Amino acid sequence: MRIRAFEESDTEAVVALWHACGLVRPWNDPHRDIERKLAVQRELFLVGVDEEDAVIGTAMAGYEGHRGWVNYLAVDPSAQRLGHARALMAEVERLLLERGCPKLNLQVRDTNEDALAFYAALGYVRDASVSLGRRLIPDD
Template identity: 40%
Template structure:
């Protein structure tokens, strides 16, 4: 698998991969998410290209000046358990390591806890923290929530 930064023509394929991997949520606009990451110097989206130029894996990563973060990790369902997830996470880690980021964090939805086995196998551990959030630009369909 060849890993490179996302390009203009990749957006639809990446969003389709995220859809196949059930990573899309109604309150997240994936086009806006890709645009913001691409417009941010400390963030990047990497794609993994397999034969026939198919995007088989993707990951969004970045840092906030303190910790590195991983988002939207996806491997095409028909290519699971071939080492592609491990490979693209290692690439994101290397990109962040080169920027002196000391530690990475990621969040797993409570409906997707099975994926913790994958992260544990590549060296991640569960932390005793509660994640809290607040919208700064609330999507229109959540205005009354």
């Protein structure tokens, strides 16, 4: 897998991948999420492509000067367990470190045991905090 920056022509393949990986929720329009990311640190929106340049992975990262975040880490189900997610996370970490980011945070649904085990294997630990959210712009 080769990692590169997202290009607008990747949009439909990325949305299809997120659907295939079960990442899309009714309250998050993936097309709007892409548009929003392209307006802020677009260089931190990564795709992994195979030898035919087909999108098989994604990672959407950001850094606001205090903490880094990663969202939409996804690898095509047919290409999972081959080290692609690990490679995407390593590139995210490299890019954030390059910007001086001291800590990377991420959110995982508490029912997603596979993702929790994956991140634990990478050295991520549960923080003693509660994630709160409030929708400012509805995606309906």
